[in-house]
Amino acid sequence: MVRIAVDMDEVIADFMSKEIRLFNESNGTAYTKEGIAGKKLRELHPEETENIRKRVSDPTYFSDLPLIDGAKEALEKLAEKHEIFITTAAMEFPTSFNAKYAWLKEHFAFIPESHYVFCGDKSIISADYLIDDHLRHLETFRGQGILFAAPHNAHETYELKLNGWDEVYRYFDEKY
Amino acid sequence: MVRIAVDMDEVIADFMSKEIRLFNESNGTAYTKEGIAGKKLRELHPEETENIRKRVSDPTYFSDLPLIDGAKEALEKLAEKHEIFITTAAMEFPTSFNAKYAWLKEHFAFIPESHYVFCGDKSIISADYLIDDHLRHLETFRGQGILFAAPHNAHETYELKLNGWDEVYRYFDEKY
Numbered sequence: 001m002v003r004i005a006v007d008m009d010e011v012i013a014d015f016m017s018k019e020i021r022l023f024n025e026s027n028g029t030a031y032t033k034e035g036i037a038g039k040k041l042r043e044l045h046p047e048e049t050e051n052i053r054k055r056v057s058d059p060t061y062f063s064d065l066p067l068i069d070g071a072k073e074a075l076e077k078l079a080e081k082h083e084i085f086i087t088t089a090a091m092e093f094p095t096s097f098n099a100k101y102a103w104l105k106e107h108f109a110f111i112p113e114s115h116y117v118f119c120g121d122k123s124i125i126s127a128d129y130l131i132d133d134h135l136r137h138l139e140t141f142r143g144q145g146i147l148f149a150a151p152h153n154a155h156e157t158y159e160l161k162l163n164g165w166d167e168v169y170r171y172f173d174e175k176y
Numbered sequence: 177m178v179r180i181a182v183d184m185d186e187v188i189a190d191f192m193s194k195e196i197r198l199f200n201e202s203n204g205t206a207y208t209k210e211g212i213a214g215k216k217l218r219e220l221h222p223e224e225t226e227n228i229r230k231r232v233s234d235p236t237y238f239s240d241l242p243l244i245d246g247a248k249e250a251l252e253k254l255a256e257k258h259e260i261f262i263t264t265a266a267m268e269f270p271t272s273f274n275a276k277y278a279w280l281k282e283h284f285a286f287i288p289e290s291h292y293v294f295c296g297d298k299s300i301i302s303a304d305y306l307i308d309d310h311l312r313h314l315e316t317f318r319g320q321g322i323l324f325a326a327p328h329n330a331h332e333t334y335e336l337k338l339n340g341w342d343e344v345y346r347y348f349d350e351k352y
Contacts, residue, residue: 005300085297085300087300090294091277091289091290091292094274094277094289097273097274097277097294098270098273098274101267101270101273112296113267113270113296114267114295114296114297115296115297115300116267116295116296117293117294117295117296117300118266118273118293118294118295119290119292119293119294119295120288120289120290120291120292120293121261121290121291123302124181124261124263124291124293124301124302124303125300125302126299126300126301126302126318127300142302
């Protein structure tokens with residue numbers, strides 16, 4: 001048994017699809033998640049930064065995020081053998097606490113709430129693995145990091161980068 | 177420099193004084209924090225358990241808790257040399273997130289919010305020290321635990337139990 005810490009946004013919760021959908025609705029654009037790979041909306045439209053920030057700061061923003069494909073199924077199977085913690089940098093969006101908690105309760109009820117962690121700096125996480133879409137979190141983590149492929153990190157490399165939950169499941173299944 | 181993780185309730189925030197004050201107001205009793213040392217209100221009045229739970233589940237309960245004596249002064253000095261994280265078992269009171277966050281911002285602004293951790297099981301905390309008033313959290317912590325003396329743990333012993341923030345400050349000052 002190993003302990004696997006799992007990030008939320010872009011790893012189990014599809015933050016970006018909603019961000020892009022709301023952006024398109026407001027601006028009459030037709031961006032897609034795949035289409036802007038390697039870029040962020042606020043880089044493409046710096047003049048919209050404040051509007052984007054406002055939308056994702058809405059306390060309900062996180063409550064209806066879609067699931068990342070395969071996240072639930074893979075974690076359900078991994079949880080049979082391993083210890084799963086959800087570790088999210090919620091302090092960047094303090095308005096998100098309640099919606100994030102409710103979302104986890106709704107979709108990941110098989111992970112006990114004592115294994116939810118709302119933090120900022122992820123170097124505080126004591127685990128064997130951290131699955132995260134941000135290099136900056138993996139860099140300070142003391143265990144083995146896994147960079148979870150996401151449109152925004154399309155051009156980033158890392159010693160262990162996995163593409164979707166099937167690959168993540170296979171990685172642990174072959175190893176343990 | 178070491179990393180010190182610090183619990184909130186009964187360590188920096190005086191949870192129990194407010195709990196006792198509200199209990200006395202509701203029940204015409206005259207309990208004091210010192211007077212019930214080693215006991216909990218819900219042990220003395222099991223029939224009041226639900227009312228106590230309701231009061232502390234109020235989303236605003238945590239917003240005006242008094243400070244534990246000396247906590248701010250000691251942490252301000254310790255933060256000059258060491259890395260301080262606030263690690264609180266907030267998942268037990270999911271209604272408390274916003275009030276706890278606001279309270280920390282108000283009283284401990286010198287600790288960056290990236291160093292706030294809302295968790296459940298504290299074995300997830302990677303730090304050199306954990307200062308906590310609950311033995312159960314110290315037992316699963318992988319670093320050196322410090323049992324912070326509180327009325328409810330008056331009869332409990334631990335390899336390193338310190339009495340108040342002056343003692344905590346002296347412990348680190350002599351050691352580092």
